Amino acid sequence: MGYYCLRCKREVEIHEENYQGVRCPYCGYRALEKERPTVVVKKLKAI
Ligand SMILES: [Zn+2]
Numbered sequence: 001m002g003y004y005c006l007r008c009k010r011e012v013e014i015h016e017e018n019y020q021g022v023r024c025p026y027c028g029y030r031a032l033e034k035e036r037p038t039v040v041v042k043k044l045k046a047i
Contacts, residue, residue: 002035
């Protein structure tokens with residue numbers, strides 16, 4: 001499962017069963033969200 005840290009926004013690989021008590025390995029923040037950015041980034045191709 002792909003998760004991202006709510007603090008540093010970095011992607012964190014976590015197994016669902018180990019979710020509780022897990023921390024962001026980068027900043028130590030304990031709030032992780034499923035990888036689904038609230039801001040929709042539109043990729044525009046420069047033709
Ligand atoms: Zn973090």
